Amino acid sequence: MKKLLKKRSRKAGLSPGSLVHIGEVRQADPHTEVITYDRERVDVSQPALEKECPLPPVEGAVTWLNVEGIGRLELLKRLGDCYGIHPLVLEDIANTDQRPKAEEYDKYLFVVLKMLIPLDSGVSSEQVSFVLGDGWLLTFQEGLDGDPFNPVRQRLKNPQGRIRSQGADFLAYSLMDVIVDNYFLVLEQVAESIEVMEEELMRAPSQRTLAEIYRLKRDLLFIHKAIWPLREVINSMIRRDSALVKESTLIYLRDLYDHTIQVIETVETLRDMLSGMLDIYLSSVSYRMNGIMKVLTIIATIFMPLTFIVGLYGMNFKHMPELEWAWGYPSVLLLMLIVTVGMLIFFRRKKWF
Numbered sequence: 001m002k003k004l005l006k007k008r009s010r011k012a013g014l015s016p017g018s019l020v021h022i023g024e025v026r027q028a029d030p031h032t033e034v035i036t037y038d039r040e041r042v043d044v045s046q047p048a049l050e051k052e053c054p055l056p057p058v059e060g061a062v063t064w065l066n067v068e069g070i071g072r073l074e075l076l077k078r079l080g081d082c083y084g085i086h087p088l089v090l091e092d093i094a095n096t097d098q099r100p101k102a103e104e105y106d107k108y109l110f111v112v113l114k115m116l117i118p119l120d121s122g123v124s125s126e127q128v129s130f131v132l133g134d135g136w137l138l139t140f141q142e143g144l145d146g147d148p149f150n151p152v153r154q155r156l157k158n159p160q161g162r163i164r165s166q167g168a169d170f171l172a173y174s175l176m177d178v179i180v181d182n183y184f185l186v187l188e189q190v191a192e193s194i195e196v197m198e199e200e201l202m203r204a205p206s207q208r209t210l211a212e213i214y215r216l217k218r219d220l221l222f223i224h225k226a227i228w229p230l231r232e233v234i235n236s237m238i239r240r241d242s243a244l245v246k247e248s249t250l251i252y253l254r255d256l257y258d259h260t261i262q263v264i265e266t267v268e269t270l271r272d273m274l275s276g277m278l279d280i281y282l283s284s285v286s287y288r289m290n291g292i293m294k295v296l297t298i299i300a301t302i303f304m305p306l307t308f309i310v311g312l313y314g315m316n317f318k319h320m321p322e323l324e325w326a327w328g329y330p331s332v333l334l335l336m337l338i339v340t341v342g343m344l345i346f347f348r349r350k351k352w353f
Helices: 002-011 073-084 088-092 150-156 166-205 206-228 230-237 249-311 328-349
Strands: 029-035 042-045 062-068 101-104 109-119 122-132 136-141
Touching: 029 150, 062 166, 073 088, 073 109, 073 136, 073 230, 088 109, 088 122, 101 230, 109 166, 109 206, 109 230, 122 166, 122 206, 136 166, 150 166, 166 206, 206 249, 230 249, 249 328
Parallel strands: 062 136
Antiparallel strands: 029 042, 029 062, 101 109, 109 122, 122 136
């Protein structure tokens, strides 16, 4: 968080639309790929974007330009000039701390989403930006290991696939659907971690259990922040009367909206489960503490009369007839034993232990 605030301070005093990369540079050398397809063919290339502008070559074709790694601001500026993208949109693409949103401009639709990546130590996120135009789609990724869009690339190779006969809006939906499907994988990992914590909580809770519960709560808060605005994004795309989103694609966006609601409900359920686990942990710790205090109280209660008897005969008075008895010492020991056994029987009948 401190690093992010420090990087945000670079923009202080700059004019709106100034390109400043905010976020971690995950890939210094961006990787670019251009896929042009229609019903008949699919062409994949990696052109020098600094020199040429890949646009749909013929009417009816779709051009998908994917950029992995946004550290090179010169490339962003070049693509902005090529496709007529507003400087404020380029600024939002370079700022990887954007909230998921959808904005419509004259000739394109700008959408920002968060891709979640499950890690062994938690959850990481990657900002994915979409710029949807008439017959073309630009996608910008931060450049994490692995590409979540590979399933869509595989579907593009199938000449009978629905995606080959649809426009750029359906391609954008397909990529968004991959991102939402990945949310379920992340939540599945979190749910498995919660199950492990539940078993440990019932068996032998420890300080590590509490730390793990708080870690999972932070992960779910992070996931909730990334997912919650998504339903507004998809809902606005459905309700927005835009020529860029065809009527045939709206039904798929409605299905994607339902998936988003399901993801949000799952997150809320997991958060409630963690809150319940935290209450169980505190109750378990309190129960163990009460058990310890009960044992100590019983021990102290047993020794109170014994201490009284020992203290009584420890007084240095001259005339104490019991001190002269031949069986005085064994008698006192027997009395102490009788008192101890009697108190244990009394506690047992009261079911105090």
